[in-house]
Amino acid sequence: MSWQTYVDDHLMCEIDDQHLTAAAILGHDGSVWAQSASFPQFKPEEITAIMTDFDEPGSLAPTGLYLGGTKYMVIQGEPGAVIRGKKGTGGVTIKKTNLALIIGIYDEPMTGGQCNMVVERLGDYLYDQGF
Amino acid sequence: MEAVVVDAGSKLLKAGFASPDQDPALIMPTKMKRVVEDGDGGDASMIEEVTVDPMVRGFIRDWDAMEDLLRHVLYTDLGWEVGDEGQILFAEPLFTPKAIREQLVQLMFETFNVSGFYASEQAVLSLYAVGRISGCTVDIGHGKIDIAPVCEGAVQHIASKRFQIGGIDLTNLLAQELRKSNPLMNIDISEVEKLKEQYARCAEDQAAFEETQRTWPKETHTLPDGQTITIGREGYIVGEALFQPSILGLEEYGIVEQLVRSISSVSSENLRQLLENTMLCGGTASMSGFEERFQKEANLCSSSIRPSLIKPPEYMPENLSKNSAWMGGAILAKVVFPQNQHVTKGDYDETGPAIVHKKCF
Numbered sequence: 001m002s003w004q005t006y007v008d009d010h011l012m013c014e015i016d017d018q019h020l021t022a023a024a025i026l027g028h029d030g031s032v033w034a035q036s037a038s039f040p041q042f043k044p045e046e047i048t049a050i051m052t053d054f055d056e057p058g059s060l061a062p063t064g065l066y067l068g069g070t071k072y073m074v075i076q077g078e079p080g081a082v083i084r085g086k087k088g089t090g091g092v093t094i095k096k097t098n099l100a101l102i103i104g105i106y107d108e109p110m111t112g113g114q115c116n117m118v119v120e121r122l123g124d125y126l127y128d129q130g131f
Numbered sequence: 132m133e134a135v136v137v138d139a140g141s142k143l144l145k146a147g148f149a150s151p152d153q154d155p156a157l158i159m160p161t162k163m164k165r166v167v168e169d170g171d172g173g174d175a176s177m178i179e180e181v182t183v184d185p186m187v188r189g190f191i192r193d194w195d196a197m198e199d200l201l202r203h204v205l206y207t208d209l210g211w212e213v214g215d216e217g218q219i220l221f222a223e224p225l226f227t228p229k230a231i232r233e234q235l236v237q238l239m240f241e242t243f244n245v246s247g248f249y250a251s252e253q254a255v256l257s258l259y260a261v262g263r264i265s266g267c268t269v270d271i272g273h274g275k276i277d278i279a280p281v282c283e284g285a286v287q288h289i290a291s292k293r294f295q296i297g298g299i300d301l302t303n304l305l306a307q308e309l310r311k312s313n314p315l316m317n318i319d320i321s322e323v324e325k326l327k328e329q330y331a332r333c334a335e336d337q338a339a340f341e342e343t344q345r346t347w348p349k350e351t352h353t354l355p356d357g358q359t360i361t362i363g364r365e366g367y368i369v370g371e372a373l374f375q376p377s378i379l380g381l382e383e384y385g386i387v388e389q390l391v392r393s394i395s396s397v398s399s400e401n402l403r404q405l406l407e408n409t410m411l412c413g414g415t416a417s418m419s420g421f422e423e424r425f426q427k428e429a430n431l432c433s434s435s436i437r438p439s440l441i442k443p444p445e446y447m448p449e450n451l452s453k454n455s456a457w458m459g460g461a462i463l464a465k466v467v468f469p470q471n472q473h474v475t476k477g478d479y480d481e482t483g484p485a486i487v488h489k490k491c492f
Contacts, residue, residue, distance in 0.1 A: 075285035113490040
């Protein structure tokens with residue numbers, strides 16, 4: 001199983017005829033393990049900010065979550081495990097595992113709940129596998 | 132069948148089928164009596180009655196009592212049938228611990244066998260009731276006060292504040308004051324509760340409050356057991372306590388100041404929108420004179436943008452501020468359940484109670 005297969009088959013899978021607009025699995029340092037075709041070009045500072053927020057929950061909320069230049073409004077996630085962001089009718093879910101960050105970006109008609117399900121389920125699985 | 136919306140508060144439980152422009156079908160007190168009957172014989176003197184409060188400060192504490200209460204509400208009052216349960220939407224207070232949420236989901240799916248579940252925070256629901264998705268709610272309930280800024284349907288938890296004071300502390304304050312001025316009278320706490328609802332009011336501003344302290348207008352009130360007491364300044368003290376918590380013995384700023392402070396911890400681009408869409412809800416906020424006093428203090432506050440209160444839409448019933456969380460829940464239920472964004476039985480069976488954190492936020 002390559003990481004790319006994880007992204008293409010599991011993160012970008014179809015739920016109720018809908019799928020994420022983009023997804024990626026990154027390392028904690030920002031290195032790309034795999035990403036979908038439409039995943040935005042992100043900057044290392046953005047990943048550093050995300051990692052800081054996992055360590056100190058609440059640091060991203062005042063400034064907002066930036067990913068690939070797009071600003072997301074931080075909404076309730078799970079401290080140290082999940083960051084959720086919202087932008088208009090879409091948003092992003094970022095799940096942290098031991099070695100990786102799993103990112104899913106969704107837009108309407110897909111809902112945040114569905115994006116969470118996909119990203120967090122894969123995250124929990126990888127966590128169990130030791131990643 | 133319509134979804135059921137339940138807003139369980141520390142004092143009143145509001146429940147009913149989701150019909151957004153009507154009051155909740157059922158508004159009943161959350162207090163319960165545990166009747167302990169002695170095994171042999173029906174001797175009346177053996178029956179002990181203990182008052183049980185399943186909800187304390189907004190959170191469910193006594194699960195067995197809550198289960199019994201919900202069973203009564205759902206099956207007896209609202210008419211659900213065993214085996215044909217529908218969908219249920221719960222209104223939760225701010226900062227509900229994850230464990231409590233999971234336990235509630237578990238209770239719903241395993242004991243009550245509901246077909247769908249959704250939970251949302253009361254602050255967001257109150258805003259839906261007035262037709263907005265962004266704004267700041269000040270929910271002054273029986274067990275707690277919540278100040279929560281909401282941006283586009285998401286509560287900004289960083290900036291939200293919760294105070295462990297509420298209507299119940301105001302009642303105790305009133306009882307204390309009454310005991311001071313009517314030392315010979317013995318007044319029951321439930322009586323004080325009713326007196327509070329009748330007589331508590333807010334002075335127009337601090338200066339007016341000082342006035343009433345010196346020359347108070349006296350009103351005599353006859354208690355059901357025939358005693359008469361005089362109430363005057365005590366009513367004003369109760370109202371003032373929200374703006375000057377030092378009366379209650381708390382070292383905190385008044386409620387308007389707290390609102391401004393909590394909003395300023397939100398990112399600045401939403402600041403104006405939040406402050407100009409402030410909503411007061413909760414039973415205690417319907418005290419006479421409270422809104423005017425709030426508005427006045429807001430105009431005096433130091434920040435550049437003044438908080439201003441939202442007026443509820445005309446098509447909504449009168450008591451909107453008391454039941455706003457329930458009504459918002461009814462509105463949300465109409466959206467969430469048909470679109471299958473809720474937690475279904477299948478989801479629960481597959482993932483377990485933790486799914487509530489993923490799907491409901």
